[in-house]
Structures are given as structure tokens and as C-alpha cells.
Amino acid sequence: MQRITVQTTPIEGQKPGTSGLRKKTHVFMGPHYLENFIQSIWIGIGGVEGKTLVLGGDGRYFNDRAAQVILRMAAASGAKKVIVGQNAILSTPAASNLIRINGTDGGIIMSASHNPGGPDEDFGVKFNMPNGGPAPEEVTNKIFEASQKVTSYDIMETQDVDLSEIGETELAGMEIQVVDPVADYAALMEKLFDFDAIRLLLGSGFRIRFDAMHAVTGPYAKAILEQTLGAPAGSVVNAVPSPDFGGGHPDPNPIWAKELMTAMFSSEGPDFGAASDGDGDRNMILGRNVYVTPSDSLAVLAANAHFAPGYEDGLKGVARSMPTSRALDRVAAAKGLDCYETPTGWKFFGNLLDAGRVSLCGEESAGTGSDHVREKDGLWAVLLWLNILAIKQQSVAEIMMGHWSEFGRNYYSRHDYEAVETDKANALIDELRGKLDTLPGTSVSGLTVETADEFAYDDPIDGSHTGQQGIRIGFEGGARAVFRLSGTGTVGATLRVYLEDVETDPMNMHRDAQSALANVIAAADEIAGITRHTGRTEPDVKT
Numbered sequence: 052m053q054r055i056t057v058q059t060t061p062i063e064g065q066k067p068g069t070s071g072l073r074k075k076t077h078v079f080m081g082p083h084y085l086e087n088f089i090q091s092i093w094i095g096i097g098g099v100e101g102k103t104l105v106l107g108g109d110g111r112y113f114n115d116r117a118a119q120v121i122l123r124m125a126a127a128s129g130a131k132k133v134i135v136g137q138n139a140i141l142s143t144p145a146a147s148n149l150i151r152i153n154g155t156d157g158g159i160i161m162s163a164s165h166n167p168g169g170p171d172e173d174f175g176v177k178f179n180m181p182n183g184g185p186a187p188e189e190v191t192n193k194i195f196e197a198s199q200k201v202t203s204y205d206i207m208e209t210q211d212v213d214l215s216e217i218g219e220t221e222l223a224g225m226e227i228q229v230v231d232p233v234a235d236y237a238a239l240m241e242k243l244f245d246f247d248a249i250r251l252l253l254g255s256g257f258r259i260r261f262d263a264m265h266a267v268t269g270p271y272a273k274a275i276l277e278q279t280l281g282a283p284a285g286s287v288v289n290a291v292p293s294p295d296f297g298g299g300h301p302d303p304n305p306i307w308a309k310e311l312m313t314a315m316f317s318s319e320g321p322d323f324g325a326a327s328d329g330d331g332d333r334n335m336i337l338g339r340n341v342y343v344t345p346s347d348s349l350a351v352l353a354a355n356a357h358f359a360p361g362y363e364d365g366l367k368g369v370a371r372s373m374p375t376s377r378a379l380d381r382v383a384a385a386k387g388l389d390c391y392e393t394p395t396g397w398k399f400f401g402n403l404l405d406a407g408r409v410s411l412c413g414e415e416s417a418g419t420g421s422d423h424v425r426e427k428d429g430l431w432a433v434l435l436w437l438n439i440l441a442i443k444q445q446s447v448a449e450i451m452m453g454h455w456s457e458f459g460r461n462y463y464s465r466h467d468y469e470a471v472e473t474d475k476a477n478a479l480i481d482e483l484r485g486k487l488d489t490l491p492g493t494s495v496s497g498l499t500v501e502t503a504d505e506f507a508y509d510d511p512i513d514g515s516h517t518g519q520q521g522i523r524i525g526f527e528g529g530a531r532a533v534f535r536l537s538g539t540g541t542v543g544a545t546l547r548v549y550l551e552d553v554e555t556d557p558m559n560m561h562r563d564a565q566s567a568l569a570n571v572i573a574a575a576d577e578i579a580g581i582t583r584h585t586g587r588t589e590p591d592v593k594t
């Protein structure tokens with residue numbers, strides 16, 4: 052076994068986005084690509100010598116080989132120890148938990164999350180901090196800077212480490228601990244939730260369907276929902292993780308989780324349905340004939356979290372990403388809780404969670420989580436829902452109806468225009484930015500613009516400033532349209548248009564969201580000139 056230093060040159064475009072660096076898998080597999088980025092992480096975090104890290108990924112194509120490269124590089128650079136999920140598998144929330152309970156110096160998660168996997172699809176790598184959360188911009192900027200200067204990396208020349216057996220091994224003096232990916236995470240869930248109540252519910256004929264979408268949550272959901280909580284075998288479907296997610300798109304929304312939607316929207320459908328994404332941090336919640344929007348789910352969880360033992364003393368405060376609907380704000384106002392608005396991406400919640408300002412947070416993109424880890428957590432949200440259903444003894448539909456009549460309903464939809472040419476998408480945003488001052492007071496599609504600005508965030512804990520986080524247009528009466536470009540895509544630009552309107556009249560709370568939002572949709576198109584800029588007349592995905 053030999054330690055070698057490989058000469059390299061900087062590779063363009065290794066700038067982490069909303070959640071780590073995501074590229075086409077073949078790009079990551081190209082000469083020095085992964086190695087340069089890992090070396091840049093070592094530099095960005097001030098070196099890896101003597102440090103302990105967690106390592107795991109969502110099992111997508113190249114996960115296993117990337118793990119071996121990372122281990123060889125960690126050993127060559129003098130890392131003390133790496134805690135690895137068996138077969139290099141860890142869900143994102145489980146990795147966050149392992150970092151926290153072992154007090155490590157951080158961790159590397161190999162995932163492109165909800166993006167499809169396979170040789171022609173996407174791969175990704177991100178670094179999480181000692182608090183278990185995604186690296187903040189200060190650190191990702193350092194990693195990016197390092198990637199623009201890197202000239203060499205160290206790596207051990209050796210055979211693969213066997214990661215299939217749980218236990219201790221070593222590589223060139225670096226300890227490697229292979230752990231069961233599920234056990235510690237399952238123990239944490241058992242501490243937070245009333246497992247007895249959920250077990251009774253699942254034993255009473257209440258039927259659930261959890262769709263793991265051929266991704267990483269399969270083994271977690273099987274162990275917790277079926278083996279521990281007694282859901283009948285087969286309640287967890289598509290439970291075997293596959294490197295290309297069964298050829299699907301592991302994004303839990305009504306479009307990509309169509310099979311689950313069909314099962315839930317049938318008269319014989321289960322009482323509760325849920326799905327999770329590639330790396331297990333997102334969730335979709337359904338009842339029979341009801342789809343709960345992620346923004347509504349966040350608000351319902353905030354209103355009812357105290358039914359779960361882990362949150363019985365109430366919440367410290369709540370937070371949502373800016374484009375997420377303001378349903379959460381209505382609950383916070385009613386309960387007297389502080390409610391923070393942050394930029395898109397989980398890294399912006401970390402400081403608020405660490406400082407004890409908030410204990411629950413979420414995003415419109417199907418991410419919800421709490422201070423139990425520093426990532427969003429799909430299965431956690433499912434268990435919190437089940438805990439609430441078990442205590443309240445109501446159906447999902449009844450819970451939604453009760454929630455809307457108590458707090459009002461925020462109709463919500465996100466329209467995505469995918470793979471738009473980058474310069475056209477930038478032109479659209481630049482044009483919007485240029486006319487923000489002139490918009491207030493104008494009327495568009497029957498709505499009057501009240502406010503128009505570009506969201507920027509000043510972190511109340513560390514004082515950091517993050518600009519250009521989305522264009523917000525507020526209309527008289529409470530409707531809102533938000534425009535931003537995705538930071539997780541790998542082809543061209545994805546324009547996201549977030550649409551929202553609030554309804555407090557109980558007679559109007561049961562409309563289809565697209566028709567309830569028709570005027571906001573028309574106004575958004577008119578203000579931004581979506582068709583004029585992109586040539587598109589319809590979004591690719593509406594969630």
C-alpha cells in the first residue's frame with residue numbers, strides 16, 4: 052500500500068449549489084473530478100488530518116466507487132477515523148444523526164437527492180458540519196475557492212475496503228467503522244414518537260402505504276413501520292434501493308409518485324400514504340383522496356406537534372424557506388410562536404436550530420424537519436403524522452378540514468419550467484429585477500401589485516448576508532408570486548414559479564388549487580413574460 056500524490060489542475064464549475072455539488076454522473080466519473088472536489092473539501096474545512104468523519108450516500112450509481120475513493124483520500128491525508136454506513140449507504144437524516152451522536156468533525160454525503168440516478172443521470176457530494184447540517188455558504192465558498200486553485204491530491208494506492216460487514220477495520224492507519232445505517236436512526240425515532248399509540252393505530256385496521264421509490268428509505272421504513280410498528284408486510288412498497296431508482300425519478304410529488312397517487316385516490320385506497328426521495332430527506336403526505344401540500348403539512352405539524360412526546364413541551368419557534376406558503380405563519384401567529392423566513396435550502400435553518408430559536412422548520416419542496424437532526428427528514432415527518440393521527444383519531448381529510456377552518460387555507464402551487472436555456476432564464480430574472488421599483492400600484496390580470504422586491508437574508512445568529520434569493524411579488528388581498536432559479540439542476544436552468552393565495556371563507560376552501568390560483572398564475576406570467584422569454588406556454592411540472 053502506497054501513499055501517492057497526484058498532480059491535477061483546477062476543474063471549472065465545482066461550485067456547490069442549494070445542496071452540495073451536483074453534476075451528471077459521467078462528469079463526476081471523469082478524470083480527477085471527484086478527487087479534486089474532495090481535496091477542495093479538505094482544504095475548505097481546514098484540513099482533515101486527525102479528524103473523524105461520517106460517510107454514506109443514497110446508493111445511486113457510482114455511490115460504492117466514490118466511497119472507496121473518499122476513504123483512500125481521507126486515509127492519505129491523515130484522517131483519524133471514518134464512520135461509514137454498511138455498503139456505503141446512509142440516508143441524509145441518518146448521516147446527520149450519526150455526525151451528531153458521535154460528535155464527529157462532520158461528514159460527506161454522496162447524493163443528488165431527488166434527481167434521477169444512473170450512468171446518464173446525476174450524482175452529488177456535499178459536506179455536513181459537526182452540528183450535522185449542510186455546510187453554510189461561508190464554507191461552501193471556501194470549498195469552491197479551493198477547487199479553483201487545487202494542484203494536487205493525496206490518495207492511497209490500495210484495494211477496496213470491504214464495507215459489506217458491520218464492524219471495525221482500517222486503511223493505512225485510519226480507523227474505519229462500518230455501522231448499520233438504520234439502528235441509531237430508528238432509536239432516535241423511538242425517543243421522539245409515541246410508538247405504542249402508532250402500533251395500536253396500525254393494529255386497528257388503519258392501512259398505510261409508504262412508497263420508498265426504490266431509494267434509500269426502503270430499509271428504514273421496513274424496519275420502523277413494518278418490523279417495529281406492526282404495519283402489515285407489503286405496506287412499504289418499492290423498498291429495495293436500486294442504483295437508478297428503478298429507472299424513476301425519486302422525487303415524492305404527485306407527478307413522480309404517480310403509482311402512490313393512483314392507489315390513494317381510489318375508494319379502496321389506504322387511509323394514509325407517504326413517499327420519500329432519493330436520500331430520504333423529503334416526504335409527501337396523502338390521505339385517502341387527499342393530497343396534502345408540503346406547505347400545508349408543515350403548518351399541520353406545527354399546529355399538532357405537541358401530540359408527540361418529543362415535542363410535548365411546545366415548539367421554541369418555527370421557520371420556513373421564503374417560497375414556502377405562509378400557512379405556517381398563520382399557525383405561528385395563533386400560537387404566539389416566532390416564525391422565521393429563510394432562503395431556500397436547509398443550510399439556512401442550522402443556525403436557528405443550533406441557537407434554540409426554532410424547533411420545527413420546512414420547505415415547500417416536501418422537506419420538513421426539527422431540531423432532532425440538522426437535515427430535513429422524510430420518515431420523521433411520516434411518523435409525526437402517524438403519531439398525530441393516532442392521538443387525534445381523525446382521518447387525514449378531517450385533519451385538513453379542521454386545520455383550514457381554524458387557520459384559513461393558503462392555496463399553493465409551484466410551476467417548474469425545466470431545462471430552459473440559461474441565458475434566457477437569466478434574462479427573465481434580470482428583467483424582473485430591473486422593474487421591481489415600478490411594479491407596485493400597477494394592475495395585472497385583475498390583481499394589484501402591492502409589493503415587489505428581491506429577497507435577501509441577514510442571518511440573525513452569525514450576521515451573514517445572502518442576497519438574490521428570489522423575486523417576490525405581493526398582491527393586494529394576500530396573493531403572492533415568487534420567481535427563482537433552481538440551484539440543484541444539472542441541465543440548463545430550471546425556473547421555479549411559486550404561487551399562493553389565502554382564503555378565509557369556509558365556503559371557498561375546497562377548490563382545486565390550479566383554478567383557485569388562476570388569476571395569480573396569469574398575473575405571474577404577465578409580469579415575468581414567461582412565454583416571451585422561454586417560449587414555453589406550460590410548465591413541465593406543477594406541484
Ligand code: VG1
Nearest residue numbers: 069070164165396414416537538539
Ligand atoms: C430544491 C428545493 C429546495 C431543497 C433543495 C434540496 O432546491 O427547492 O427547497 O432544499 O432542492 O433538496 P432548488 O435550488 O432546486 O430549488 V434535496 O431533497 O434535492 O437535497
Ligand code: CO
Nearest residue numbers: 164165328332
Ligand atoms: Co433529498
